[in-house]
Amino acid sequence: MSKEMLEDKLHVLLPQWLIQDKNILDLGSCMGAAGQWALHHGAASYTGVELQKEYAAQSQKLLTPWKNRAHIYQQDIRSFIKEKNEDSYDVILMAGVIYLFVDPKNIIDEICRVAKETIVIETTYPQIIRNGKLPPSALITEYTHRQEVNLPDGKESLLGICATSSLRALDLMFSLNGFGKNEPTLEFPKTRHMLNYSNENISDSKIPLRLAVRYVKDDSKKLSSLEDNLPDKKGFRRSWENDPLSKKRTVERNKISQQFGMETGSWKFDEEVAKNFSTIAKREIPDYQRVIDKTVEVVNKCGFRNPKIIDIGSATGETLKRLHNEGYRNLFGVDNSQKMLDRSFKKATLICSEEFPVAHGPFDVIIANWVLHFIHQREQYLQEIKHSLNQDGIFILTEKLTSSPLSYSLYDDFKRNSGMTDNEIFKKYTQLKNVLTPRSLLWYLDTFKKTGFGFVDIINANSMFVTFLIQKNKRIKAQRV
Ligand SMILES: C[S@@+](CC[C@H](N)C(=O)[O-])C[C@H]1O[C@@H](n2cnc3c(N)ncnc32)[C@H](O)[C@@H]1O
Numbered sequence: 001m002s003k004e005m006l007e008d009k010l011h012v013l014l015p016q017w018l019i020q021d022k023n024i025l026d027l028g029s030c031m032g033a034a035g036q037w038a039l040h041h042g043a044a045s046y047t048g049v050e051l052q053k054e055y056a057a058q059s060q061k062l063l064t065p066w067k068n069r070a071h072i073y074q075q076d077i078r079s080f081i082k083e084k085n086e087d088s089y090d091v092i093l094m095a096g097v098i099y100l101f102v103d104p105k106n107i108i109d110e111i112c113r114v115a116k117e118t119i120v121i122e123t124t125y126p127q128i129i130r131n132g133k134l135p136p137s138a139l140i141t142e143y144t145h146r147q148e149v150n151l152p153d154g155k156e157s158l159l160g161i162c163a164t165s166s167l168r169a170l171d172l173m174f175s176l177n178g179f180g181k182n183e184p185t186l187e188f189p190k191t192r193h194m195l196n197y198s199n200e201n202i203s204d205s206k207i208p209l210r211l212a213v214r215y216v217k218d219d220s221k222k223l224s225s226l227e228d229n230l231p232d233k234k235g236f237r238r239s240w241e242n243d244p245l246s247k248k249r250t251v252e253r254n255k256i257s258q259q260f261g262m263e264t265g266s267w268k269f270d271e272e273v274a275k276n277f278s279t280i281a282k283r284e285i286p287d288y289q290r291v292i293d294k295t296v297e298v299v300n301k302c303g304f305r306n307p308k309i310i311d312i313g314s315a316t317g318e319t320l321k322r323l324h325n326e327g328y329r330n331l332f333g334v335d336n337s338q339k340m341l342d343r344s345f346k347k348a349t350l351i352c353s354e355e356f357p358v359a360h361g362p363f364d365v366i367i368a369n370w371v372l373h374f375i376h377q378r379e380q381y382l383q384e385i386k387h388s389l390n391q392d393g394i395f396i397l398t399e400k401l402t403s404s405p406l407s408y409s410l411y412d413d414f415k416r417n418s419g420m421t422d423n424e425i426f427k428k429y430t431q432l433k434n435v436l437t438p439r440s441l442l443w444y445l446d447t448f449k450k451t452g453f454g455f456v457d458i459i460n461a462n463s464m465f466v467t468f469l470i471q472k473n474k475r476i477k478a479q480r481v
Helices: 003-013 033-040 053-062 064-069 077-082 104-114 167-175 192-197 244-260 271-284 288-302 318-325 338-342 378-387 405-417 422-432 441-451
Strands: 023-027 045-049 070-073 089-095 115-124 141-150 157-165 210-217 309-312 331-335 349-352 363-369 389-400 455-462 465-471
Touching: 003 033, 003 089, 003 115, 023 033, 023 077, 033 045, 033 053, 033 064, 033 070, 045 064, 053 064, 053 070, 064 070, 077 104, 089 104, 104 115, 104 167, 115 157, 115 167, 157 167, 167 210, 271 288, 271 338, 288 318, 288 363, 288 389, 288 455, 288 465, 309 318, 318 331, 331 338, 338 349, 378 389, 378 441, 405 422, 441 465
Parallel strands: 023 045, 023 089, 045 070, 089 115, 309 331, 309 363, 331 349, 363 389
Antiparallel strands: 115 210, 141 157, 389 465, 455 465
């Protein structure tokens, strides 16, 4: 940068009237040129902060004649400011520096804290404004991977991730700290060197590369953020009453609800569900086939002789069919939906009942996969199961549990991956509300204990679904199968 260019620039950034008898802090001071200028024009002191060793050493040397009115710190700006008290410097200059930080708001908060009167910023417009994709009035901070900073050898620059804020974004961040402007921007003179400096001669963009702006402390103009306002519910409010947008949304939501027949809690195992049950189960129940496989495998391992087996919520009899294929013949299915039973595998005693069919017991094996969560009197149902199990009987139970939002989201992903749309997922969620009532894992473990079951294992778990293997009294040794 030529001497003339530097002088034109400093004349605008640090005019004599601004710096007379003031303490100046120059953040990112490079060779300390602003120090020579400021002290020469009557500043009381000049402090430069520069991270690059070569620049700091060079500026220290050049400023030696000013003795203790000039100080150079080879330090990073963030740690330097952190150590300073409020109002430590009258005027702070940040030229060609603010866009080197990744978090402009944070650094602006800090410099506003230590500035007593004025902060002068010289920076560039975000690229997206320069290339005309956004207007100069855009309120944005642009992140880039390729911001450059010059290295002292004069041949290279270093590239990295940084953020460049638009003028309006800077105004906003300063006003949150009680700093305002008296003029929109600082005007550089249209001299030949300054036109080159701000790229006006060499670039296609109508927007100059660089801009300078001066913020002056004025607490009366201080704005507050939502974060500041929320605790005391201060600030601007918008009423939803008579709000056209909110009305439009309500109308649209109602339309969607009607379209999908989305009455809360409307889920039923009716004719339509019975007809499509196999598809629904595979699409909506994680590990549907795997849990049925495991159920059959566990029964095989128990080594019962002609066990009496009941499947609760036997639906279309998928599990009963699998057990029949394995050679089991003493099979019972119970379901409270006649529509499901009508479409069931038939080679079992099928009972249509809301309650556990105690009169048909006792059983060696009781299976309740994906059904107990539909039963509201769950404790009582579990007591009846316990009561209806033979001494060495087993109970296999799969339930949907109450889960964390993360686990919910895994379950939603599963449904999306099996081809359900977000609307279908939402519709099903609404329909199942208060019909399928999951409880927590702890609730189950506690209830098993209270009911008096002997041993509990988890034999499968996926997203929000868990399969328990429960033994009434003693641990059964696995038989070779
Ligand atoms: C998700 S399906 C179960 C799937 C089945 N266990 C399988 O392995 O394919 C739930 C079944 O439980 C039945 N159900 C719901 N509440 C019931 C109750 N109180 N008693 C018996 N069956 C019930 C439903 O009719 C439905 O067939």
